[in-house]
Amino acid sequence: MAGRLVVLGGGAAGMSAASAARRVDPTLDVVVLESTGFAAAGLCGLPYHLAGLVPEAEDLVAYPPSYFRERRGIDLRLGTEVHGVDPARRLVHHDGGRPLEYSALVVATGGRPSTIPLPRPDRPGFVVRTVEDTVALRALVDGGTVRRALVIGAGYIGLETAEALVARGVSVTVAERIDRVLPTTVDAEVAAVVEEHVRGHVDLRLGTDAIPLAADRSFDVVVTCTGVRPAADLLADAGADTGPGGAVLVDDRMRTSLPGVWAAGDCIAPYHRVLGAPAFVPLGPTANKTGRVAGTVAAGGDARFAGIVGTAVVKVFDLEVARTGLTLAEARTAGLDAVAADVVSRSRAKYYPGVRPLHVRVVHEPGGRLLGAQFVGVEGAAKRVDVVATALHAGLSVDDLADLDLSYAPPYAPVYDPVLAVAQAAQRETAAAR
Amino acid sequence: MAGRLVVLGGGAAGMSAASAARRVDPTLDVVVLESTGFAAAGLCGLPYHLAGLVPEAEDLVAYPPSYFRERRGIDLRLGTEVHGVDPARRLVHHDGGRPLEYSALVVATGGRPSTIPLPRPDRPGFVVRTVEDTVALRALVDGGTVRRALVIGAGYIGLETAEALVARGVSVTVAERIDRVLPTTVDAEVAAVVEEHVRGHVDLRLGTDAIPLAADRSFDVVVTCTGVRPAADLLADAGADTGPGGAVLVDDRMRTSLPGVWAAGDCIAPYHRVLGAPAFVPLGPTANKTGRVAGTVAAGGDARFAGIVGTAVVKVFDLEVARTGLTLAEARTAGLDAVAADVVSRSRAKYYPGVRPLHVRVVHEPGGRLLGAQFVGVEGAAKRVDVVATALHAGLSVDDLADLDLSYAPPYAPVYDPVLAVAQAAQRETAAAR
Incomplete structure (x- = not known):
């Protein structure tokens, strides 16, 4: 051979x-x-095919x-x-x-999507993992018989799927076993901002066992998004x-x-x-x-993978939700001495039309080691997280983060970019704790 | 005392x-x-006051x-x-x-804005540097007598001012001594993308001595934006x-x-x-x-400034134009052995509605030292430049840039973010040149 x-x-x-x-x-x-x-x-585009934004699979x-x-x-x-x-x-x-x-x-x-045993096997049950899965679910929605849907799981795929179904005119209930949305993406305090927004679009049931709920005959379809x-x-x-x-x-x-x-x-x-x-x-x-x-x-060549820092972003209705590094919960689970600083900054100069609040959390060790960050806002979150991802890759500290020369013009940022603002907040809180 | x-x-x-x-x-x-x-x-907000986007000074x-x-x-x-x-x-x-x-x-x-000796001192001449300057120019425009304006200089303040006047219904001519726009912001190849866009909005005269042009009686006002x-x-x-x-x-x-x-x-x-x-x-x-x-x-306290890396962003009509580090021209002027790699990437996944091209240039030494980057696009340029600004602050190389774990979701980026795409292009070109 x-x-x-x-x-x-x-x-x-x-x-x-x-x-x-x-x-x-x-x-x-x-x-x-x-x-x-x-x-x-x-596969990341599957919810957008379901939503009809991407016409063909x-x-x-x-x-x-x-x-x-x-x-x-x-x-x-x-x-x-x-x-x-x-x-x-x-x-x-x-x-x-x-x-x-x-x-x-x-x-x-x-x-492979994890599944849970559901009642009423006569009713269509779906996951959104392969093109075939999604094409089948979309065909059912296209048929016009889906008025109410139960989405199980409020992780990022669950929320993307819920958004897609709402865009198709379906009335959606999202059931999540944990008492908050995006449980593996952001900390509870940050998730609370997302939760409030999601409640404006779907019937959100947190801390809820979906199995009895799935027995409800008024749901025309059940989509399981309980992780991979x-x-x-x-x-x-x-x-x-x-x-x-x-x-x-x-x-x-x-x-x-x-x-x-x-x-x-x-x-x-x-x-x-x-x-x-x-x-x-x-x-x-x-x-x-x-x-x-x-x-x-x-094939005999040379290459190396430098590793990940845990960066992710998800669109949740009108919000951008982004994270990198470790959440506070993840850092503490890993045995690190971690604290968090939070600010509500802005996406643009405060006087520039269209300015929106941007929630930012930075996670760090009291000694200044940077561990992660989370961003939530209508704009300015998705790519701003990459600044912290880059800082994490390079091993920069919170002090370094506050020193960065980041771009400024009134349509795009406040003069102290939200990344600088949250780093300064972390510095102040660390100084005050000494 | x-x-x-x-x-x-x-x-x-x-x-x-x-x-x-x-x-x-x-x-x-x-x-x-x-x-x-x-x-x-x-002061960065002055053009937006002139444009009427910021109602009160x-x-x-x-x-x-x-x-x-x-x-x-x-x-x-x-x-x-x-x-x-x-x-x-x-x-x-x-x-x-x-x-x-x-x-x-x-x-x-x-x-202090630099000025040039203009003909026709009877006609209003302005700069856009202080609140008073801008309030006076805006009052004139509000008066409805300004139909044609000459903006001298196609640097970023010149283009912001031109955009503001166009927004007020003024017909604008921009005269620039150099043969391209944004001469101190981006390299000529990147400026060409901006130039094409600007020509859709104003009468752009490059490589033009503004002094004889300013004698033209059809200009109701002249605004000098020739640098600070x-x-x-x-x-x-x-x-x-x-x-x-x-x-x-x-x-x-x-x-x-x-x-x-x-x-x-x-x-x-x-x-x-x-x-x-x-x-x-x-x-x-x-x-x-x-x-x-x-x-x-x-006041007796302790603080240090970590320095700049030369990051800037400007909105030019519908374009975001951003740069950090050194342009190729700046690097060569500084005596560095610099090369550039260019890509036209995308602001979103190629199948996601609203996707726009994003022009990216990275400037580096053939050995891999990162020197700078430039971005131009309708979206996705302004804050993406901050990834490279952070990399420059940290002393990362082109190889490091290609290894970054940057955020991905179809509404916000291609799976290989434009920053990764341009870093890969630089790696390929460097390998091919060996």
Whole structure:
């Protein structure tokens, strides 16, 4: 065999890996096995297809299958389920024919939505994870028979899904087991700002067990958005080391503990630079980057993944909600001596039309080590979080953050940008506590 | 004398200095001498007052004079012109009475618009630098007699002023001596994007001597926006060391070369971290921060200014134009071995409604040292530049920039943020050149 790279999973990570490997070694036989009918689909766009903002599901696809097959010479096999990996014999067992031999294997099997046992199996139940899931839910909504929907889970996918259904004229109830929205995204104090906004759009039931609620016959559809777990079974069964949440452990070159096997995307726990440990944070940019590293290295090239700092943003109706690093709760769970400072700053100069409040929290150690930040506002949150993400990557302190030379013009920021304002608040509170 | 801090200039820097000094030492006698009738006015907002977006000039004032006098115990004297500083005798000569003795002096006299000799002194000529200037120009426009205006200079104040006049229904000609817009803000290639946009709104004459043009009787008003020089004469006359553009040289505590004299704001050349030398970059955030440092230290406290990295943003009609660090031209003038990489990325996921192109240039050394970046687009430029500003502050490389964990959601960015995309382009071009 001249060398065959097999990639399991044709999502962002898998297709990035296949494309990177092809660039490194044009002689390599590159095969991608994907269980669904879509490859290189942007799953983060699924709620916007449901909402009708993205007319066709195909619009979410970065490149069509023909592009990968013809232009990149990648043997992309859609609708192919994989049953097992045999790392000793370097074989992949799948339902598309005889076992496939590989010289290098990249596992990019992604995430799997967690589910809960629901009453009334006669009524349509959905998740929003694959293109097929979403197309099916959208078809039902398009049919005009969905008047009331129950969304289970007020995490970011639950709120995006609720927003999409509301945009389609559906009356939505969101039920969340925890007593607040976005429980894994932001701290409770920040979530309270989001909660108030969400209540203007949906019937929000916090601290609520959804199972009895789902028995209510007035809901025409139930959508379960209770989180994603790593689809790591294949590798775990083959003996690979796993870590947080059961995700596959990898080094900075995306090597698993199994020889000849790399992994990337939502099934892994990459290194978190602020935690100093692996973390399961399944998001699109990391999938793309780790896929690229895995494919490059598996094909004989050199690349390293620098790690994540836990940056995320979500649109929740008219709000931008962003976070990076660790929340106060996460920092304390990790055993850090963490405190938080909060400000309500502004998105523009106070006299400039359209100025909106911007809530900012910075999380730090009393000694000045920066740990994270959270932003909520109608504008100015989504990309401002990246300043703190960059500061975290570079290991800057709260004092450094207050010193940054950030852009100012009245339409875009106050003269002391909200990032500077929250850093100054943290400095003042630290000084006062001494 | 129990100790008197005299501050020359009641702008952002002067009032920041006075307020900071008051916090450090509540027993200090703090006197501010300001030549105009306004203190703590946000000069960056003047074009928006002219445009009518900010109804009252008073809206631009951070705090009214009574606030400083009554709440902060600052002896603020408006309309007071200063004629000289005698550092040996610690005296300030002014037109409001006998010479004022000081124990510490903070000079925050700001900038002064450069002017050119214009024909037809009978016709109203303006600058947009003080509240009074702008109120007078706005009154003329409000009067309804201004149909055509000539704006001299296509730097950022010229373009902001042109936009404001267009918003008031005035037909505007912009004449610029150099053959491109924003000559001190962005490189020519980036300016070309802005130029095309500006031509949709005004009659733009590049590479044009404005003096003969100003003789044209069809212009009802001429506004000169040909740059700002440091108002450093008082200190230079008193013997203080000056540097780039004639601005006052200070150390990181805002000490001038004269004992007992600090300086801050648009009259100084603060340390530029990327240049590794002082630079004259008169902007609001630096005025506020250096004022605070000067006032704190002059009153006996401790503070340091970390320096600038040359970040700026300007709204030009519907475009956001932002830059940080050094342009390619600036880097080469500084003797650096600099190259640039350019991409046209997107402000949102390509399938998300409202997505717009975002032009990004990164400037770097072939070895990977990051030197600067420029962004132009209808959205997504203004605050994205701050990621690179933070990277420059921290000394990150182009490779580091490509590794950043930046926020992603389809409404706010492509999965590879434009910052990552331009860093990758720089990496590819560097690799190809080897």
